[in-house]
Structures are given as structure tokens and as C-alpha cells.
Amino acid sequence: MSLAGECMVCRPFSMHDEPEFTQVWDLLKDSDVAYGHLEMNFADYDELKWPARGQGIGSFMMSDPEIANDLKWAGFDIMSTAHNHSFDFGAEGLLATKKHMKAAGIVTAGTGADLELASEPGYVEKKNGRVALVSTSSGNQHFMWAGLSKGALRGRPGVNPLRLNFEFMVDETTAKNLKDFAQKLNVAKPPKHGREGSFGIQLPGPQQWGDPESFFVGDRCEIISRCNKRDLERNLRSIDEARAMADLVIVAHHFSVADGPRGETAPQFVQQFARAAIDGGADIYVGHGWHRTLGIEIYNGKPIFYGLGNFFAQSEFIQRVPYDSYDAWGHDVDRLPMLTPAAHPLHPGLDTPSDTWWSSAVIQLEMNDYGLKRVLLHPVEMGRDSSPQANQSRRTGKGDHHQTEGRPMLAKGEDAFRIIDRYRRLSEPLGTKIQIKDGVGVIEL
Known part of the structure; x- marks a missing residue:
């Protein structure tokens, strides 16, 4: 099994062939099944009506559907789609994303035409077994929650919520x-x-x-x-269904909220759900939403990854930015026709240096019928290093604001050590020992 983090991807990438880049995809394709989190929507603009979300602090995630084919080329088999941007362009954008991912041959879970469909597991068939994914999201606004049909009214499209x-x-x-x-x-x-x-x-x-x-x-x-009691019970029912219907169960949990400021440890509700998911039959729990890597816990022999971090960081290349974002970031909207997507600042996480935004790892899990044997953490960077200054190594464009390319490459040297050492430092209080061998993090069970 291979795991990758949050894919804020809006540029084609399959044409690139640097060894440090292709080796990333070798790690995904080397596995029986590869998972990633899709922090993006895909639609042609004639499929959309208007941005459904008016609150503008936060990118409006929409990109070219052709990029779904690049994700398939990269080796992704199954991806979660429940997150705080799933409803950026309303039901039209959410359902178009599901459609284009299916056309590319990637299984998704976490969103749907109503609550039952958003909550159901996604299944991918592989030679060595059937894999299920349950995907849910915490922190969404009320109009983003999927609903059930009642009283001759259709259910509401949306995300599978964990309120x-x-x-x-x-x-x-x-x-x-x-x-x-x-x-x-x-x-x-x-x-x-x-x-x-x-x-x-x-x-x-x-x-x-x-x-x-x-x-x-x-x-x-x-x-x-x-966790909200009803949402917790509904998600546990989905996990129980997946356990009965598949050989390996992944639970993906997107959380964009915290117990106060975002720190270096997962909130209480995340720990509650992660352990409940494992107790309920999940084999792997993956958390994301803070755009930073967090610690790893081995709970009852099963891995809990509290924060996968970013895997693609390309939100500043989104081509269609609505009025709301310009307004929220303080641009003069009376001059709206003169504002362009190159304006800065315009996207969270990119207005100040961050030592965690631009790095994560491809995580490989070696498993057999008896459970988890070993975890390997292969560090990747997205065009900036993991120092507090976030020094840039790959730039796109010649504007005054340095646009960072944002695609993953294998990290090297001191940068690779810092990335893995962060996992080591944050996992140690959770009882997980990570060794660093030849630039790769190793958890032996």
C-alpha cells in the first residue's frame, strides 16, 4: 500500500521526466494499491453555474478535468474527495469531479448526490484483494453537508460530514x-x-x-x-460495511478545524475518531486538512497517520478566481476587471514562509494477512525546502511574487533529514519509533 497527501493539483505534470520526479511515481506504482487525497475539483466551465461558497478566505479549488488523467498516469487507484473545498462550486462542481475521476479510472469516496451516496465506501479491485475507502470531513459549513431525501424532496448533494x-x-x-x-x-x-x-x-x-x-x-x-454522535455512528456503519465487503479498509478524515490554533498534535475529536475507526474495522486511518505533517501512532497494530501533509501545492496557479477571494484578501474590487489570478496575496498558506507547507512523504506500508509489517517514509518536497525560511528551489513565472512550482520530487540531503525528523519527533510521544536509514524513515513492527 502507498499513501500520498493532499493533492492541490491544477497543472498537467505527466510530461516531466526528472529522475527525482519519476521516482516518486515509481513508489506509487510499486504498490498493489495507491491512495491520495484530492484537494481539488475538476470541471469544464460549461458544467458550472457559480461559486457556491461566498466566504473568500481560502482558495476556490477548480481545475482542468484532464489533470485527472495525469493522476491515473501517476499510479493513483483510489482517492478521497470529502474536504472543505468539495462544495466550492456547488453541486455542479462536486458531481462533475466525481464524473471526471471515474472517467479517468480512479475510484473516489466521500462526496455524492445525497448523504447515502456520500457516506458509502468506494471499492477498487486489485489482484491481491479488494480495497475499500471511507472518506469524511469535519469543519464544513452546513450547506456543504449531504442530506437525505424526505417528503418528496430530493437529498442534497455534498460531503459525508463528521460534525x-x-x-x-x-x-x-x-x-x-x-x-x-x-x-x-x-x-x-x-x-x-x-x-x-x-x-x-x-x-x-x-x-x-x-x-x-x-x-x-x-x-x-x-x-x-x-465527534457528533449520529455522524460518528453513520461513519462507523460505513466502516463496518467496508470491513465485510473488502480485504483492506482505509478511512480518510479531512479536518480543517482545531481545538484552538493549529498545533503539532491532532485535536481530541481526531484522536477519538481515528481510534474508533480502527476499533470498528479499519486497517489504516489517514488524516489531512491542516496542510502539514503530523505524528504517526500504531494503535492495536494498525497505523494512524494524523496528518499526511501536502503532496501537490499548486493553489496559486488556479486560473479562475472569483470575486470573493479578491475581496477577502483586501484587493480593490472596484477595479475588479483589472485584477488577475497573479495578484498576491490570494491564497492561504502562501503569504508567509512555512516549513511544513512544501514537504511530506510517500508512505509505503508492507502488509500481509497477519497485519502491518513495516512502514517506509520517502520524503518529498514541492519546490521549497523545509527550513523556517522555506527557501525556493523551483520557481514558475517571472513576476515579482515568486510562484513555487508545487509538484513533488524526492527530497535529498539535509532537507530529506528535516522532513523525516519531523515525523520522528512528533511520533515519539505517540509511542512510535522512526529510524532514519539512507534518507528514508523506517517503522519496524
Whole structure:
């Protein structure tokens, strides 16, 4: 089994032949089955109506459907499509993506014409067995969730959601101050969720709907996140179906939210779902959404990859950028006809240096009927190194803003060591030991 991370891919790439590039695809094609996460939509523009998402901080992911054929050329067999950009161009963009991926011969899971179809596993047939994928997403807005048909109304196309519940534990002094704050502003409101004795605060906001934040008194201050009970149970049913119908089950979980600022460890709800997925019959859990690599846990003999990181980083080459993005990034939209997709800043993660945005690994799992034997981490870079300065090595264009090419190549030398050493450092607290041998990370079981 080979795993690759988030594919924000919008440029054809199959024509390139550098050894460091073709060796990446050799790693995928060397496996019985190769998985990746598709953080992109594919459609011809006559298949679309308009951008469905108005909130503009975040790229609007849409690209040429021909790139799906390049992903097949690269060796991908099965890809997850549930993420926070799945509904950027509405039902039309979501369903077009499914159609073009199927035409390219790549199985997908995580989105569909209604909730039942979005939740069902995708299956790929291979010589050595049948592989299933269940894909879900946390952090989507309500109109992106797939729905069921009812009352002569069709179900809503969308993503397979794994919604969340947050609670805030505060000490007695903080609780007193919060209640005083809520009383003075007249924003106290009982929460719809939370334990007995909790109190709620609902601050005014631009949206009409919203559940008050739920607070309760404890011995410290802590954010507590849990999976929505119904969504968790529905996804576990899909995992159980996949376990019964396939020989290997992958669960892909996209999460674009966190317990506060995004740190170096996965949120509580991610750990809850990952372990529940393994307990429910999954063989592999893969997490993505933060665009950074996170630690690896071996749980009951099964691998949990909390953050795969980016595998293609090409969002700044998206050709059709809607009004909302220019407006959100502070460009003068009164001059909209004069603004172009080359404007900067325009895409998250690209306005400041990042030592994790431009690197990850192709992960190879050696498995047999008795389970996981060994994990190999082959480091890749996307045109910048993994230093805090994110020094550029491959540039496209001659503009003032240095556009980074964004396709994966095998990393070398000090850069390769830094990439793998990050996995090692973040996996050690999870009880996973990673050795670095000849520039490759190795987990022996």
C-alpha cells in the first residue's frame, strides 16, 4: 500500500521526466494499491453555474478535468474527495469531479448526490484483494453537508460530514468573569448541547444561526472536542460495511478545524475518531486538512497517520478566481476587471514562509494477512525546502511574487533529514519509533 497527501493539483505534470520526479511515481506504482487525497475539483466551465461558497478566505479549488488523467498516469487507484473545498462550486462542481475521476479510472469516496451516496465506501479491485475507502470531513459549513431525501424532496448533494461538538471547561474564577461578561452584554443563552450545569454565551455574528458556546466549571481551562454522535455512528456503519465487503479498509478524515490554533498534535475529536475507526474495522486511518505533517501512532497494530501533509501545492496557479477571494484578501474590487489570478496575496498558506507547507512523504506500508509489517517514509518536497525560511528551489513565472512550482520530487540531503525528523519527533510521544536509514524513515513492527 502507498499513501500520498493532499493533492492541490491544477497543472498537467505527466510530461516531466526528472529522475527525482519519476521516482516518486515509481513508489506509487510499486504498490498493489495507491491512495491520495484530492484537494481539488475538476470541471469544464460549461458544467458550472457559480461559486457556491461566498466566504473568500481560502482558495476556490477548480481545475482542468484532464489533470485527472495525469493522476491515473501517476499510479493513483483510489482517492478521497470529502474536504472543505468539495462544495466550492456547488453541486455542479462536486458531481462533475466525481464524473471526471471515474472517467479517468480512479475510484473516489466521500462526496455524492445525497448523504447515502456520500457516506458509502468506494471499492477498487486489485489482484491481491479488494480495497475499500471511507472518506469524511469535519469543519464544513452546513450547506456543504449531504442530506437525505424526505417528503418528496430530493437529498442534497455534498460531503459525508463528521460534525463536532465543542465544550469549554473553565475554572471558577474564569466562569464568574464569563457570566458577568454575558450578563453585561445580554448574550447569555442556554446551550443546546453540553453537560448538566453548563452555561452558554452566544455572541452576535454575521450568520443567522448558531448554537451558543457551552461552558462548564472544572479545575482548569480546556477546550474539549467530540465527534457528533449520529455522524460518528453513520461513519462507523460505513466502516463496518467496508470491513465485510473488502480485504483492506482505509478511512480518510479531512479536518480543517482545531481545538484552538493549529498545533503539532491532532485535536481530541481526531484522536477519538481515528481510534474508533480502527476499533470498528479499519486497517489504516489517514488524516489531512491542516496542510502539514503530523505524528504517526500504531494503535492495536494498525497505523494512524494524523496528518499526511501536502503532496501537490499548486493553489496559486488556479486560473479562475472569483470575486470573493479578491475581496477577502483586501484587493480593490472596484477595479475588479483589472485584477488577475497573479495578484498576491490570494491564497492561504502562501503569504508567509512555512516549513511544513512544501514537504511530506510517500508512505509505503508492507502488509500481509497477519497485519502491518513495516512502514517506509520517502520524503518529498514541492519546490521549497523545509527550513523556517522555506527557501525556493523551483520557481514558475517571472513576476515579482515568486510562484513555487508545487509538484513533488524526492527530497535529498539535509532537507530529506528535516522532513523525516519531523515525523520522528512528533511520533515519539505517540509511542512510535522512526529510524532514519539512507534518507528514508523506517517503522519496524
